[in-house]
Amino acid sequence: MAQSLDWKEKLKSRMAPDLAREIDIFETQIELRKQGKLDERVFAETRLRRGVYGQRYDNGQRHDGQKVQKLKLPSGGLTKGPETVWDAPGMLRIKIPFGGLNPEQMEALADLSEEYSDAISHVTTRQDIQYHFVHIDDTPTLMRRLAAVGITTREACGNVVRNVTACPLAGVCRDETFDVTPYAIACSNFLLGHPDTQDFGRKFKVAFSGCKQHPCGLTTMHDMGAIAKTAVVDGQERRGFEFYVGGGLGAVPYKAQLFESFLPEEELLPLAQAISRVFARLGEKRNRARARVKFLIANLGIEEFRRLVLEERAKLEPDPRWRDYLSTVRQYRETPLKPAASLNGGERPRGFDAWHATNVYRQRQPGYAVATVTLPLGDITAGQLRGLADIARRFVKDTIRTTVEQNIVLRWVSEADLPALYEALRQIGLGEANAGTIVDVTACPGTDTCKLGIASSRGLAKELRSRLSEKSFELDAAVKDLRIKVSGCFNSCGQHHIADIGFYGINRNINGYAVPHFQVMLGGKFNDNAGAYGLAIGAVPSKRIPEVVLRVTDRYIKERKKSESFQDFVGRIGKKETKAMLEDLTQVPAHAVDASFYRDWGDPREFTLTDMGVGECAGEVVSQAQFTLAASERELFEAQVYFDAGDLRKAVMTAYAAMVQAAQALVKTQLYDVSNDEAIVLTEFRKRFCDTELFYDKYAGGKFADYLFKAKETLQQQNGMKQDGALRLLQEAQLFIDAAHSCYNKLSALRVASPAGGQAANQGEG
Amino acid sequence: MDLQKINVKFFVEEPGAVSPEAFVLLFNAWIQAADGEYYDIADYAHVEAGPGILLIAHEANVAMDNTGNRWGLLYNRKQPLQGNNGEKLRRVLKAALENCRRIEEASSLEGKVRFRADEALVLINDRLSAPNSEATFKALKADLETAAHALYGNADFVLERESEDPRKRFSVRIKAAGRFNVAALLANLDKGTGNGNRRAAS
Numbered sequence: 001m002a003q004s005l006d007w008k009e010k011l012k013s014r015m016a017p018d019l020a021r022e023i024d025i026f027e028t029q030i031e032l033r034k035q036g037k038l039d040e041r042v043f044a045e046t047r048l049r050r051g052v053y054g055q056r057y058d059n060g061q062r063h064d065g066q067k068v069q070k071l072k073l074p075s076g077g078l079t080k081g082p083e084t085v086w087d088a089p090g091m092l093r094i095k096i097p098f099g100g101l102n103p104e105q106m107e108a109l110a111d112l113s114e115e116y117s118d119a120i121s122h123v124t125t126r127q128d129i130q131y132h133f134v135h136i137d138d139t140p141t142l143m144r145r146l147a148a149v150g151i152t153t154r155e156a157c158g159n160v161v162r163n164v165t166a167c168p169l170a171g172v173c174r175d176e177t178f179d180v181t182p183y184a185i186a187c188s189n190f191l192l193g194h195p196d197t198q199d200f201g202r203k204f205k206v207a208f209s210g211c212k213q214h215p216c217g218l219t220t221m222h223d224m225g226a227i228a229k230t231a232v233v234d235g236q237e238r239r240g241f242e243f244y245v246g247g248g249l250g251a252v253p254y255k256a257q258l259f260e261s262f263l264p265e266e267e268l269l270p271l272a273q274a275i276s277r278v279f280a281r282l283g284e285k286r287n288r289a290r291a292r293v294k295f296l297i298a299n300l301g302i303e304e305f306r307r308l309v310l311e312e313r314a315k316l317e318p319d320p321r322w323r324d325y326l327s328t329v330r331q332y333r334e335t336p337l338k339p340a341a342s343l344n345g346g347e348r349p350r351g352f353d354a355w356h357a358t359n360v361y362r363q364r365q366p367g368y369a370v371a372t373v374t375l376p377l378g379d380i381t382a383g384q385l386r387g388l389a390d391i392a393r394r395f396v397k398d399t400i401r402t403t404v405e406q407n408i409v410l411r412w413v414s415e416a417d418l419p420a421l422y423e424a425l426r427q428i429g430l431g432e433a434n435a436g437t438i439v440d441v442t443a444c445p446g447t448d449t450c451k452l453g454i455a456s457s458r459g460l461a462k463e464l465r466s467r468l469s470e471k472s473f474e475l476d477a478a479v480k481d482l483r484i485k486v487s488g489c490f491n492s493c494g495q496h497h498i499a500d501i502g503f504y505g506i507n508r509n510i511n512g513y514a515v516p517h518f519q520v521m522l523g524g525k526f527n528d529n530a531g532a533y534g535l536a537i538g539a540v541p542s543k544r545i546p547e548v549v550l551r552v553t554d555r556y557i558k559e560r561k562k563s564e565s566f567q568d569f570v571g572r573i574g575k576k577e578t579k580a581m582l583e584d585l586t587q588v589p590a591h592a593v594d595a596s597f598y599r600d601w602g603d604p605r606e607f608t609l610t611d612m613g614v615g616e617c618a619g620e621v622v623s624q625a626q627f628t629l630a631a632s633e634r635e636l637f638e639a640q641v642y643f644d645a646g647d648l649r650k651a652v653m654t655a656y657a658a659m660v661q662a663a664q665a666l667v668k669t670q671l672y673d674v675s676n677d678e679a680i681v682l683t684e685f686r687k688r689f690c691d692t693e694l695f696y697d698k699y700a701g702g703k704f705a706d707y708l709f710k711a712k713e714t715l716q717q718q719n720g721m722k723q724d725g726a727l728r729l730l731q732e733a734q735l736f737i738d739a740a741h742s743c744y745n746k747l748s749a750l751r752v753a754s755p756a757g758g759q760a761a762n763q764g765e766g
Numbered sequence: 767m768d769l770q771k772i773n774v775k776f777f778v779e780e781p782g783a784v785s786p787e788a789f790v791l792l793f794n795a796w797i798q799a800a801d802g803e804y805y806d807i808a809d810y811a812h813v814e815a816g817p818g819i820l821l822i823a824h825e826a827n828v829a830m831d832n833t834g835n836r837w838g839l840l841y842n843r844k845q846p847l848q849g850n851n852g853e854k855l856r857r858v859l860k861a862a863l864e865n866c867r868r869i870e871e872a873s874s875l876e877g878k879v880r881f882r883a884d885e886a887l888v889l890i891n892d893r894l895s896a897p898n899s900e901a902t903f904k905a906l907k908a909d910l911e912t913a914a915h916a917l918y919g920n921a922d923f924v925l926e927r928e929s930e931d932p933r934k935r936f937s938v939r940i941k942a943a944g945r946f947n948v949a950a951l952l953a954n955l956d957k958g959t960g961n962g963n964r965r966a967a968s
């Protein structure tokens with residue numbers, strides 16, 4: 001903590017005040033949890049909403065291949081969530097809206113990966129960056145150092161709006177309708193921390209795409225997807241979006257449904273807000289497996305969902321932020337570092353042509369190109385990231401983006417610079433070709449670090465990469481362009497559904513042994529914004545998956561009709577035939593004959609499911625009332641700090657504010673939208689909880705409520721508060737907050753806390 | 767300056783003598799023998815000049831590390847140490863060397879991995895307390911010399927900053943004249959400080 005305070009001091013002037021304050025609050029919450037003053041479930045969802053995620057083995061045990069070991073974690077019984085030991089290493093997810101990075105941010109990311117993680121920054125399939133093996137005590141410092149370069153981890157995990165993604169080619173694409181970047185930025189900023197996005201039963205993912213036919217935005221697999229579109233309205237060309245809702249992968253993949261064929265740009269943010277409100281109100285809260293918006297839409301039907309959203313939209317109080325950003329949208333522009341120049345003539349280093357063929361995209365702007373930096377398994381070392389920052393400064397300035405294919409692109413490279421750029425990348429070990437080809441396998445973390453992982457997605461991806469890259473020169477062009485994506489389980493973080501060849505990890509018990517397998521999925525479509533989901537063909541032992549890839553691709557090369565796509569080919573030969581083709585590969589030799597089948601890729605341990613834990617993808621469903629109660633506790637803690645420092649005035653004011661917050665938490669169980677205005681909170685609290693005697697204690701009657709109103713009077717009159725008076729007020733504030741907790745629990749148990757005004761039936765549950 | 771987060775790296779004599787996978791197997795065996803001390807293995811052999819194969823623990827990570835395209839054993843002390851800087855450096859050097867010895871003696875590696883004991887890299891994994899500057903070097907030089915002296919006894923040695931790039935972590939290379947092996951360095955550390963000749967850092 002001492003060190004964290006030092007960074008806090010050092011970076012004070014470089015952090016946005018609201019971001020700095022949020023991190024201070026999180027640090028206090030950590031302290032409160034350590035003191036046992038914050039419930040572990042509330043803390044779990046709190047940290048998730050700060051991007052602080054669990055990691056495999058954080059329940060304090062690990063199977064070593066022979067037995068389960070209890071890990072030596074000095075924190076003992078202290079937890080950071082249900083079955084999550086404090087000292088166990090965790091993951092930090094860092095939100096990178098639309099994947100946009102600049103060199104300063106890359107350097108900060110590199111530094112932090114070295115000091116707090118394992119010197120690797122991992123690019124995810126949703127354009128985030130992840131660190132693994134992070135200690136929770138280091139997270140406030142990490143957040144401060146990120147905030148100093150304009151990055152937040154807020155709402156990177158948990159039941160909130162996750163990173164807003166967008167095509168990495170937005171603004172430079174030859175086929176886009178218009179640049180979606182400023183809209184993605186506006187949407188990300190608007191929804192971040194918005195009160196209407198804080199009470200979801202599950203996460204909510206948003207994506208933007210500049211066109212319909214290319215894969216970059218993957219809008220159809222998102223909860224909310226917007227594809228750039230123009231329309232002539234009243235004789236004028238207007239910008240807007242083809243607007244989709246309810247897509248999602250996971251165990252039960254749904255393609256998004258069309259909500260509006262042309263949503264005018266000015267309606268983007270209000271509609272997102274209205275959808276958030278409907279989702280918060282009506283979305284499932286108890287059964288996480290059915291809590292994504294796709295299930296809500298499936299239950300209601302798209303027509304009814306649309307009607308509810310539009311009804312909600314009509315009721316919204318206008319917000320200037322809906323339109324403010326539109327005045328600058330058309331001016332949004334990236335500026336290149338170098339003048340445009342063509343590639344002609346210059347000397348080409350060895351390996352350049354192969355790299356150029358797969359890793360360079362000619363921009364819409366003549367003389368400029370986008371260069372893709374291929375990252376194996378999405379991993380980049382601290383040294384490489386720093387080196388890449390130097391390269392960016394030399395060739396493009398700050399036009400850098402992460403991609404959903406776990407790579408990084410440098411945009412606005414003057415074409416004449418491409419050979420020098422390639423050489424510079426090669427020197428830091430990033431000159432690999434094959435971006436976006438069959439070699440460039442995408443994989444989720446799987447059993448390496450994910451608590452839900454069944455099989456080693458990264459191990460398999462690594463094996464496939466190495467085998468395919470050896471053959472890459474001889475690969476048929478039709479095969480070279482196929483995509484392989486691997487997930488460690490059915491949850492599909494590796495996006496296996498939308499790959500030509502996809503795999504997800506499963507287990508099969510054979511002769512009393514657990515054997516790692518992958519379910520083979522064929523014929524998914526990355527194009528058309530993830531236009532089709534693949535077909536499950538059957539389970540194959542993990543160790544035979546490379547043979548599956550060879551067999552399927554060989555047959556495609558041999559039997560495809562002229563320019564027949566892989567999807568069409570798979571559709572034509574059919575599931576039965578494809579399954580038959582792979583039948584012999586499903587066999588597992590006896591353990592005594594070949595024990596390697598009973599181990600996973602890259603893992604010498606005998607395979608077991610013992611290490612699977614409870615995932616945190618779904619987060620904890622914690623109501624807004626619970627969060628507000630937790631916030632009141634924190635505020636009271638701060639009041640105590642002021643008191644200890646002798647600032648009595650601040651102490652009593654803060655303690656009173658904590659009481660008001662606790663009262664507001666209770667009011668929220670009945671009136672979700674209650675204002676933050678103190679007078680309104682007190683009136684509503686009196687009306688709903690005092691007059692009805694809901695806040696009455698069995699023995700103390702209305703005494704605790706009186707503390708609140710008395711504190712207000714004390715504050716109004718107080719001239720020169722004495723120490724004992726201040727201490728009494730602090731103690732009464734604690735009693736009031738405790739009583740608020742009891743009342744909340746009582747209401748939850750009785751299910752009395754049913755929301756008014758059409759709120760969801762389970763919104764106030766505990 | 768209160769030194770913490772001390773890292774020490776000893777380089778292998780013959781890179782490529784065994785494959786990185788051999789260390790995954792070895793570290794797994796260490797985990798099996800350690801009863802909960804080590805949490806996990808992270809395999810980054812697929813990235814160039816990267817952190818290699820790491821054995822993650824609470825107190826310190828041990829890695830066969832390839833940063834800078836030089837394979838070696840990196841001991842990364844994470845938890846705070848007590849004592850003065852000289853004592854802390856010695857403790858970390860000793861812990862690193864003990865891991866080196868364990869690797870050299872591992873039967874699964876058949877004696878193929880040997881460490882160059884004439885060179886040690888000391889790195890402070892904390893940019894706040896030890897920025898990579900000449901001022902840090904000056905402030906720590908005496909402590910580093912004491913540690914180098916403890917390591918190499920009477921032999922001559924030089925201290926040099928690995929890089930002057932202020933973005934990088936503070937790191938100093940200790941290079942000794944003569945031939946050494948891991949056992950000899952451990953013996954030196956156990957003996958305590960000697961009175962060797964010391965040459966000023968370049």
Ligand code: SF4
Binds near residue numbers: 490492494
């Ligand atoms: S797909 Fe499964 S294994 Fe992979 S990251 Fe998601 S939950 Fe974990």
